[in-house]
Amino acid sequence: MAKTKDINTENQILEAAKKVFQIKGMDGARMQEIADKAKINKAMLHYYYRSKQLLFEAVFKNAFALLAPQLNTILNDDSSIEEKVRNFTSNYISFIIKHPYLPSFIIQELNRNPEFILKLKEQKGFPNIAKFKKQVILEIEKGILKPIKGEQLFINILSLNIFPFVASPLIKAFANIDNKEFKQLMNDRKTEVANFIVNSIKT
Amino acid sequence: MAKTKDINTENQILEAAKKVFQIKGMDGARMQEIADKAKINKAMLHYYYRSKQLLFEAVFKNAFALLAPQLNTILNDDSSIEEKVRNFTSNYISFIIKHPYLPSFIIQELNRNPEFILKLKEQKGFPNIAKFKKQVILEIEKGILKPIKGEQLFINILSLNIFPFVASPLIKAFANIDNKEFKQLMNDRKTEVANFIVNSIKT
DNA sequence: ACATTTGTCAACCATTTGGTTAAACTAAAT
DNA sequence: ATTTAGTTTAACCAAATGGTTGACAAATGT
CATH class of the missing domain: 1.10.10.60 (Homeodomain-like)
Structure with a gap:
C-alpha cells in the first residue's frame, strides 16, 4: 500500500x-x-x-482552529488594553484579507446550527473573555480607561474588525465603491479602527 | 373563484x-x-x-425593503451626526430585536450571490452614502467632529449595531452568557453604542 | 343557467443527491 | 511469487427535491 x-x-x-x-x-x-x-x-x-457531515465538520473545525488563536491574543496576553486593541486590529485585518471567506463561513454555519458551538467550547483553547474582563476593570480603576463593561468593549472590537468583511457586498453597494477601493478602505482600517476605539475608551 | x-x-x-x-x-x-x-x-x-427562485426573490426583496428605510434615516435626514447616531442606534436595535433573522439572512444571501445587489441598487430608495459624507465633512470643518472619513464612520456605525446580532452564537459562547443575558446586553447597547461612537468622534 | 376563469389538490415525473458495492489495482511484506 | 492490506474506480441505489399534470371545485360574468 x-x-x-x-x-x-x-x-x-x-x-x-x-x-x-x-x-x-x-x-x-x-x-x-x-x-x-x-x-x-x-x-x-x-x-x-x-459522510458529508463528517467532512464538513473537519473543514469547520479546521477553520475555527485558525480563527481562535487570533482572538486569544487579545483575550489572554499581557499587554495593556490599548496595545492589545492596536495589535489585534492590525493583525486581524491582515489575517482576514488572506482568508476572506472564513468569518462569514463560521458565522453562517453557527447560525444554521447553533448547538454546534457546544462541541467547540469543550476543546481547550476556546476563547474565553474572563481574563479580559478583569483587565478592563483594573484599568478603569487605575483611571486609564473610561468606565465600560468588558463584554461591550469586546463586542465592539469584534464588530468593528469583522463586520465589514462579512457584509462586504452591502458595504460596497452603499458606499458605491469597487473591490479595489474596498480593499483600500479595509487597509486604512488597520489603524483607523484602533484609533476609533482608543479615542472612545481612553481617559 | x-x-x-x-x-x-x-x-x-x-x-x-x-x-x-x-x-x-x-x-x-x-x-x-x-x-x-x-x-x-x-x-x-x-x-x-x-419557481423556488422567484419565491425566494419575493422574500428577499421584502426583507430588504424593511431594512432600507432604517438606513435611510441616518443617511438622509437633517439632524446632526450626533443626533443621528443616537437615534439610529436606539431605533435599529429595537428593530432588529423584532426581526432577529433579518440581517444574517440578507448578508448570507448576498454573499452567496453578490450580483443580486445590482438589481436592488436600481430601485429607488436604495441607501446611498453621498449626503452623509458631505455632512461629515461639514461638521468636521465646523469643529464639531474630529477628522474621519464618512465611509469609515458609516461602516463603524453599521458594524457596532448589526454585528452582534449576526454573530450572536459566537458572542454568547465567548462571553459565556445565555439568551437572557444576551438580550440584556443588546438592550444596554441602545445607549452604550451611541455613547461609544460619540465619545470617539466628538471634539 | 351556463360557459369561463380562477383556485386547489393528489398523484406523478425527471433529475439530483448522498451514499454503497464489488471488483480492480497498487505496492509493500513474506 | 504469493499474500496482504490499503487505495481507487465505475456502476448502482434509494431518497429527496423542484416542478408538472389533469381532474375537480368555487366563483364570476353574461
Whole structure:
C-alpha cells in the first residue's frame, strides 16, 4: 500500500472541501463538486470521511482552529488594553484579507446550527473573555480607561474588525465603491479602527 | 373563484416562505416545508410564484425593503451626526430585536450571490452614502467632529449595531452568557453604542 | 343557467443527491 | 511469487427535491 499517497489524497480532499464549503456552505455544497475539485472519485470522499457531515465538520473545525488563536491574543496576553486593541486590529485585518471567506463561513454555519458551538467550547483553547474582563476593570480603576463593561468593549472590537468583511457586498453597494477601493478602505482600517476605539475608551 | 381567498393564500405563502427562507437560507429551504407551514399544497407555491427562485426573490426583496428605510434615516435626514447616531442606534436595535433573522439572512444571501445587489441598487430608495459624507465633512470643518472619513464612520456605525446580532452564537459562547443575558446586553447597547461612537468622534 | 376563469389538490415525473458495492489495482511484506 | 492490506474506480441505489399534470371545485360574468 502507499502510505504517502493516502495522506496526499486526504489532504487534496480537505483542501477542495474547504474551498467548496467555505463559499457555498453546508447546504449549498455538493459532494460531486468537491470530488471534481480534488480530482478524485466521489466514492473517495466517503472512503476518507464517511459522510458529508463528517467532512464538513473537519473543514469547520479546521477553520475555527485558525480563527481562535487570533482572538486569544487579545483575550489572554499581557499587554495593556490599548496595545492589545492596536495589535489585534492590525493583525486581524491582515489575517482576514488572506482568508476572506472564513468569518462569514463560521458565522453562517453557527447560525444554521447553533448547538454546534457546544462541541467547540469543550476543546481547550476556546476563547474565553474572563481574563479580559478583569483587565478592563483594573484599568478603569487605575483611571486609564473610561468606565465600560468588558463584554461591550469586546463586542465592539469584534464588530468593528469583522463586520465589514462579512457584509462586504452591502458595504460596497452603499458606499458605491469597487473591490479595489474596498480593499483600500479595509487597509486604512488597520489603524483607523484602533484609533476609533482608543479615542472612545481612553481617559 | 375567491378573490378574498387567493390574496389570503398568496400571503400565507409569503409569510411561510419568509420564515423558512430567513432561517434556512435559499439552499437549505425546502418547498415542501414552506407548503406545510402555509397549510397548502406544494403545487400552490408554483401556481403563485412559479419557481423556488422567484419565491425566494419575493422574500428577499421584502426583507430588504424593511431594512432600507432604517438606513435611510441616518443617511438622509437633517439632524446632526450626533443626533443621528443616537437615534439610529436606539431605533435599529429595537428593530432588529423584532426581526432577529433579518440581517444574517440578507448578508448570507448576498454573499452567496453578490450580483443580486445590482438589481436592488436600481430601485429607488436604495441607501446611498453621498449626503452623509458631505455632512461629515461639514461638521468636521465646523469643529464639531474630529477628522474621519464618512465611509469609515458609516461602516463603524453599521458594524457596532448589526454585528452582534449576526454573530450572536459566537458572542454568547465567548462571553459565556445565555439568551437572557444576551438580550440584556443588546438592550444596554441602545445607549452604550451611541455613547461609544460619540465619545470617539466628538471634539 | 351556463360557459369561463380562477383556485386547489393528489398523484406523478425527471433529475439530483448522498451514499454503497464489488471488483480492480497498487505496492509493500513474506 | 504469493499474500496482504490499503487505495481507487465505475456502476448502482434509494431518497429527496423542484416542478408538472389533469381532474375537480368555487366563483364570476353574461
